[in-house]
Amino acid sequence: MERNYESLKQEIAERHDQLPKRLLQIAQFTMEQPDFVALETVANIADKAKVQPSSLIRFAKLFGFDGFSDMQQVFRSRLIDRVVSYGERIRAAESDDAVPPSDNVLEQLIAADANSLERLRRDVPPADLERVAELLANARIVGVTAQRRSFPVASYLSYALSHLGQRAVLLDSIGGMSGEQARLLSAGDALIAVSFTPYAPETLSVVGQAKAQGAKIIAITDKGLSPLVSLADIRFEVEEAQIKGIRSPTATTSLAVAIILALGHRLEAAALKRQPSGRSKR
Numbered sequence: 128m129e130r131n132y133e134s135l136k137q138e139i140a141e142r143h144d145q146l147p148k149r150l151l152q153i154a155q156f157t158m159e160q161p162d163f164v165a166l167e168t169v170a171n172i173a174d175k176a177k178v179q180p181s182s183l184i185r186f187a188k189l190f191g192f193d194g195f196s197d198m199q200q201v202f203r204s205r206l207i208d209r210v211v212s213y214g215e216r217i218r219a220a221e222s223d224d225a226v227p228p229s230d231n232v233l234e235q236l237i238a239a240d241a242n243s244l245e246r247l248r249r250d251v252p253p254a255d256l257e258r259v260a261e262l263l264a265n266a267r268i269v270g271v272t273a274q275r276r277s278f279p280v281a282s283y284l285s286y287a288l289s290h291l292g293q294r295a296v297l298l299d300s301i302g303g304m305s306g307e308q309a310r311l312l313s314a315g316d317a318l319i320a321v322s323f324t325p326y327a328p329e330t331l332s333v334v335g336q337a338k339a340q341g342a343k344i345i346a347i348t349d350k351g352l353s354p355l356v357s358l359a360d361i362r363f364e365v366e367e368a369q370i371k372g373i374r375s376p377t378a379t380t381s382l383a384v385a386i387i388l389a390l391g392h393r394l395e396a397a398a399l400k401r402q403p404s405g406r407s408k409r
Contacts, residue, residue, distance in 0.1 A: 256385060272320050277379070
């Protein structure tokens with residue numbers, strides 16, 4: 128059976144806990160920088176990942192490839208349907224380097240966010256927004272969970288969902304009540320989880336419990352080895368802008384707004400279908 132990027136990513140995510148430190152470093156790099164891995168030489172990849180080329184070969188063989196060049200073909204295959212140029216792909220893989228130098232921190236941030244938003248536009252197919260809108264529209268209860276810097280996005284989603292008439296519950300784990308809150312969700316419900324490295328344990332706990340109880344999981348996470356990947360029914364991977372190690376939530380927030388807009392359009396279309404034709408009987 129031909130290997131593809133999604134199946135390889137799933138396999139790496141499922142096995143990452145068993146990887147030795149050096150191979151775990153490679154796994155994280157390949158998931159965060161898939162375009163760079165697809166287009167660069169082994170020497171350049173090893174240099175940027177801060178490993179020896181021999182470690183890349185060992186990593187590839189661990190996942191059933193004859194060598195790293197065979198694994199690289201899987202990363203290249205995901206670019207076949209892309210219409211952006213090679214230059215854009217490389218810039219997308221090097222977010223900090225794509226930001227022009229400036230003494231104006233606002234100018235730097237805007238440039239980094241623009242690159243991040245462009246990657247979001249490229250990486251999120253409209254079909255995924257339609258799928259999540261359908262799932263949310265049909266859910267009995269929509270739970271939303273996040274912690275720390277991701278919490279404002281979850282708070283917005285819960286607020287906006289309630290204004291669309293959906294039964295939304297913010298699972299905030301306050302007072303150590305994550306388990307009790309997660310018991311609200313079962314088959315027929317959905318949970319939106321927002322989590323980025325280092326992945327809040329409270330969020331992972333809620334997601335694991337909700338999944339076990341039959342709820343559908345919608346994950347908003349990063350492109351690294353997110354533990355949400357193997358649990359999600361629908362996932363959105365966001366590469367947030369970074370300036371000197373400080374991440375901007377602009378792209379994640381924009382995705383959250385897009386999800387709400389997609390759901391709003393779906394609910395509006397459904398309401399129009401239920402309206403009478405307007406013709407009176409004579």
